[in-house]
Amino acid sequence: MGDVVTVPETYGLGPIKVTAIDADKVDMAAELTGSGYSVSGCSGGGSVTSQGKGGVALSCSKGPAATINNAMSLKVVDIQDRTAVLRIKPTG
Numbered sequence: 484m485g486d487v488v489t490v491p492e493t494y495g496l497g498p499i500k501v502t503a504i505d506a507d508k509v510d511m512a513a514e515l516t517g518s519g520y521s522v523s524g525c526s527g528g529g530s531v532t533s534q535g536k537g538g539v540a541l542s543c544s545k546g547p548a549a550t551i552n553n554a555m556s557l558k559v560v561d562i563q564d565r566t567a568v569l570r571i572k573p574t575g
Contacts, residue, residue, distance in 0.1 A: 490571060492516060495552040501567065502540075509559050509567045511541045523550045550574055 488499045495517030503510040515537040522539075524547060541557075543549055548558035553574060560568040 488569065488571065490555060491573075494555040494573075495520065496539075496555075499541075499557075499571075504562060504565045504567050506562065508542050508544045509562065509569070511543070512538060513541075514538045517552065519552075521552055524548070 486501045488501075490496055490499060495515065497514035497516050499511050499513040501509060502512050520539055522541070541549070541551075543557065543559050545559045545562055548556040548570070550556055556570075556572050556574050558570040560570050562568075
């Protein structure tokens, strides 16, 4: 928890910070660097909310990948003992 993952500028997000990990989900926050934001399919009922100052919060469960800004795929691969493995890659 507290780890920060820097992603390419083309994804439209600043560094993604892990804010919490529990047995079935990972909470993350990031600043927006582009003019818009979209997310499709955080598994397990993930959610996106405004954080003010052009930021977003994500809550994603282990399972299928979410698509963010039609540019990146974010998947929670595994969660064990408050440690999570994330897979982030370009879409397409």
